[in-house]
Amino acid sequence: MQQKQQMSAVRLAGLLAVYFIGYLWLVPRASVRLTLWLDPQALYVNTWVMGACYLVVILLSLLLSWREWKASLHAFRQAPVRCLFRIGWGCVQVLVLNVVLSMLCALLSGQGDSANQEVIRQNVSVAPLFMLYSVLVFAPIVEESVFRGGIFAFCRQHFGFWPAAVLSALAFGGIHVMDSLFTAQYSDLIYIIVYGGIGLVNAWYYEHYGGILSSAGVHMLNNLVSYLMM
Numbered sequence: 001m002q003q004k005q006q007m008s009a010v011r012l013a014g015l016l017a018v019y020f021i022g023y024l025w026l027v028p029r030a031s032v033r034l035t036l037w038l039d040p041q042a043l044y045v046n047t048w049v050m051g052a053c054y055l056v057v058i059l060l061s062l063l064l065s066w067r068e069w070k071a072s073l074h075a076f077r078q079a080p081v082r083c084l085f086r087i088g089w090g091c092v093q094v095l096v097l098n099v100v101l102s103m104l105c106a107l108l109s110g111q112g113d114s115a116n117q118e119v120i121r122q123n124v125s126v127a128p129l130f131m132l133y134s135v136l137v138f139a140p141i142v143e144e145s146v147f148r149g150g151i152f153a154f155c156r157q158h159f160g161f162w163p164a165a166v167l168s169a170l171a172f173g174g175i176h177v178m179d180s181l182f183t184a185q186y187s188d189l190i191y192i193i194v195y196g197g198i199g200l201v202n203a204w205y206y207e208h209y210g211g212i213l214s215s216a217g218v219h220m221l222n223n224l225v226s227y228l229m230m
């Protein structure tokens with residue numbers, strides 16, 4: 001098992017700021033302004049501009065969680081085949097869990113899919129290459145840095161595994177249904193169960209199977225399968 005790295009409150013605050021202020025607030029506004037600066041007649045945000053903004057968020061997230069990535073890379077190098085097998089098996093577990101929980105949520109809410117998934121599906125049809133970059137590179141690196149390398153790792157220093165995993169999973173699930181709360185789509189909030197369940201599995205792999213590379217690998221493979229099924 002990899003040597004445990006201490007996630008300080010300062011680094012955690014930085015990761016939260018990068019995600020909630022940088023990614024969720026600054027990136028959309030900066031992308032619009034830069035797009036209009038490049039083309040005042042533009043009707044849609046330039047995906048190259050958005051991609052560049054995403055890259056800044058990725059680099060800042062990696063900078064603040066580099067100790068966790070470095071320790072996990074060391075563990076991976078010691079047993080790469082075993083780590084890859086575990087990542088693959090973790091993806092299978094997440095996919096099965098995703099299907100079961102999604103069916104349960106659909107039954108309880110009367111919706112065919114979550115609002116978040118519908119938005120992703122629409123964006124894939126409009127900008128498939130950008131969305132491939134978003135779900136295979138941006139989301140696994142940034143979300144695992146923030147929610148597993150940041151929130152989970154910090155809470156794990158003060159609590160047992162399950163309290164830390166549940167807290168980080170609730171935060172992870174919450175950001176995937178946050179827009180539904182703001183738009184009063186309250187029936188969609190039940191899908192926090194799906195995303196929270198995925199967050200629990202990712203926390204388990206982070207804790208037991210090689211750190212952030214394992215959880216990011218499971219995250220990336222799950223996103224890839226979901227992307228290919230759209």
